[in-house]
Amino acid sequence: MMNVATVDLHFIDMPADDTVTDATPLVVIHGLLGSADNWRSHLKVWQRGRRVIALDLRNHGRSPHAEGMRYATMVDDVLALMDKLSIERAHVLGHSMGGKVAISLARLAPERVASLIVADIAPVAYEHGHDDVFAALDNVRQGQPKNRREADNLLGEHVDSRPTRLFLATNLMRNEDNVMALRVGLDHIKQGYSDIIGVPDGEQPYDGPALVLRGGDSHYVADDMVPALREVLPRARVVTLKNAGHWLHADQPEAFQQAVMAFIDAQ
Incomplete structure (x- = not known):
């Protein structure tokens, strides 16, 4: 190992x-x-x-x-x-x-x-069950929203549940470019997803x-x-x-x- x-x-x-x-x-x-x-x-x-x-x-x-x-x-x-x-x-x-x-x-x-x-x-x-969540977070990363309302709209393209979107939004933070960015290591999480499940x-x-x-x-x-x-x-x-x-x-x-x-x- x-x-x-x-x-x-x-x-x-x-x-x-x-x-x-x-x-x-x-x-x-x-x-x-x-x-x-x-x-x-x-x-x-x-x-x-x-x-x-x-x-x-x-x-x-x-x-x-x-x-x-x-x-x-x-x-x-x-x-x-x-x-x-x-x-x-x-x-x-x-x-x-x-x-x-x-x-x-x-x-x-x-x-x-x-x-x-x-x-x-x-x-x-x-079983695999987070494809929509990962897609939603990728959507935010690519869309570079300026505020949480824009971020919610981007999340909503893949996740219908409002409570789930609010939970996912806890992983956003405003960066030095004034963009709502991910604070999670999404690529590492996706790479290790088979271990997680x-x-x-x-x-x-x-x-x-x-x-x-x-x-x-x-x-x-x-x-x-x-x-x-x-x-x-x-x-x-x-x-x-x-x-x-x-x-x-x-x-x-x-x-x-x-x-x-x-x-x-x-x-």
């Missing part, structure tokens, strides 16, 4: 309330085309009980762009950040692609994981405490995937949030926050 250099990930570090001294930190890992910024409202709730760190994976948010989207590669980035922040052990929460990073981390370095929370993803290979890295099951939260209206953790999930996470508790899709933390924020806190507090 070719070695890929780690990158210095951007992160948000929210200290615990003054009344909390020795609680194990929580590390939060976003999904595909997401960022740490998407989790700020949740971080403010969770920091009442512990230090919380949300990171931007490579090619996402404010982190560097670099080749290599294998899960073992992204795990190395996360471990390097934990070392930098002197975090020996943490509860690890990952959504979607970030959930596969979290599973890979738990399998490859279980001694660094106090517990695992996986949000709406299973440790299985998925593949299975997490690691050979052994993670036998530590695990919680899998799935959206009741989502197909990402279907019932027929649960046996494969339990092979990788034998102690996993699977909880379904009603009236929630794949972005369950946005659809049911309070229920999501409470489920995470209750699980961590029980460890």
Whole structure:
């Protein structure tokens, strides 16, 4: 296997309330085309009980762009950040692609994981499903919109869903030419897409405490995937949030926050 250099990930570090001294930190890992910024409202709730760190994976948010989207590669980035922040052990929460990073981390370095929370993803290979999203972002890159309304029109040529377009727009920033440009490493993401939709890295099951939260209206953790999930996470508790899709933390924020806190507090 070719070695890929780690990158210095951007992160948000929210200290615990003054009344909390020795609680194990929580590390939060976003999904595909997401960022740490998407989790700020949740971080403010969770920091009442512990230090919380949300990171931007490579090619996402404010982190560097670099080749290599294998899960073992992204795990190395996360471990390097934990070392930098002197975090020996943490509860690890990952959504979607970030959930596969979290599973890979738990399998490859279980001694660094106090517990695992996986949000709406299973440790299985998925079908290609982001062609329209990539086309929309390419359209923005080529169209060089001057404002967010123009960017939304360009995104809308490939993506009908307004909520999805708003989510994709979080990946835009105004550059020095006064153009709304992509801040994600889109070419690296597309190049590594087969790894992203593949299975997490690691050979052994993670036998530590695990919680899998799935959206009741989502197909990402279907019932027929649960046996494969339990092979990788034998102690996993699977909880379904009603009236929630794949972005369950946005659809049911309070229920999501409470489920995470209750699980961590029980460890």
